[in-house]
Amino acid sequence: MKAVVCERLGPPENLVIADVEEPAPAPGEVLVQVGAAALNFFDTLIIEGKYQFRPEPPFSPGAEFAGTVKAVGEGVELFEPGDRVMGYVKWGAVREAVIATEDDLVALPDEVGEDDAAGLTVTYGTTLHAFRDRANLQAGETVAVLGASGGVGLxxxxxxxxxxxRVIACASSAEKLELARGRGADDLVNYAEEDLKTRLKDLTDGCGVDVVYDPVGGAYTEAALRATGWRGRYLVIGFAAGDIPKLPLNLVLLKGCDVLGVFWGEAIVREPDEHRDNMAQLLAWIGEGRIRPHIHGVFSLDETTSALRQLADRKVQGKVIIRP
Incomplete structure (x- = not known):
């Protein structure tokens, strides 16, 4: 079978397309024919050895996928050949078939397409975990989303x-903000042209926002923290800007606010029941038409390098899908 392979750590241009042996599932494992895989910003880091997960080459990028069960190992009870599934495997999905454990997979309803499902697990799973399990977001509260045009921001x-x-989308251009408006944002802040703290305070009549969702880090973190209200919650999602900010803790004290780490990859291991509940909720919302991943582009295996380069260069709005 064909696979995109990182043979040596480095930029996307180092990747190769290789013919590799199709694996056979061991006990408890499932072989999935990949219909669609999704790339995320962290894939640009994994292939350079700069992410918290550091597989040894050779390996394939791609953590999330959707497809059809091709074979099952001994002891697998939840799935059988022919079942439609979606899953998450940290890395290794950008290939024609991938091995996953039974716990890595979720049954895929007929009404949800493979492209949508492949782009759902990481970004939407992370976000629902952040809002539901960490911030305890309530109806009627105000959320500021930084980097609102990226896959996780949308x-x-x-x-x-x-x-x-109520959602205040924050991004660095009018074009990006209009994309967020199209997904339901109530208010927009262009932090390349406006002072983020001042504008968020103005939009909340001086009270500040209830929840900040920050996948960006860098220069805007402190300004957004200063714009939180009393007992606000600041969700630390990631650091797409490249800089890990240092926060003045006196602000946390004076606002009585919480700074909450969101490590979804560990949470799904430690809290598998909550993860299954969240995925069931996401699939239900897709079925109801309330959410749907915005697909930036669909690429073939041969175009994976180009897709990762666009991610690395911050040119992606929404999800990048690879169709083997």
Whole structure:
């Protein structure tokens, strides 16, 4: 079978297309024919050895996928050949078939397409975990989403709206903000042209926002923290800007606010029941038409390098899908 392979750590241009042996599932494992895989920003880091997961080459990028069960190992009870599934495997999905454990997979309803499902697990799973399990977001609260036009930012806009919140989308251009508006954002802040703290305070009549969703880090983190209200919650999602900010803790004290880490990859291991509940909710919302991943582009295996380069260069709005 064909696979995109990282043979040596480095930029996307180092990747190769290789013919590899199709694996056979061991006990408890499932072989899935990949219909669609999704790339995320962290894939640009994994292939350079700069992410918290550091597989040894050779390996394939791609953590999330959707497809059809091709074979099952001994002891697998939940799935059988022919079942439609979606899943998450940290890395290794950008290939024609991938091995996953039974716990890595979720049954895929007929009404949800493979492209949508492949782009759902990481960004939407992270976001619902952040809002539901960490911030305890309530209907009527106000959420500020930084980096609102990226894959995880658009997911945050959609999910916050599905949960009944008011959403303030924050991004660096009018074009990006209009994309967020199209996914349901109530208000827009261009932090390349406006002072983020001042504008968020103005939009909340000086009270500050209830929840900040920050997948960006860098220069805007402190300004957004200063714009939180009393007992606000600041969700630390990631650091797409490249810089890990240092926060003045006196602000946390004076606001009585919480700074909450969101490590979804560990949460799904430690809290599998909550993860299954969240995925069931996301699939239900897709079925109801309340959310749907915005697909930036669909690429073939041969175009994976180009897709990862666009991610690395911050040219992606929404999800990148690879169709083997």
């Amino acid at each position: 997911a945050a806009v959609e999910i916050a709206k599905a949960m009944g919140a």
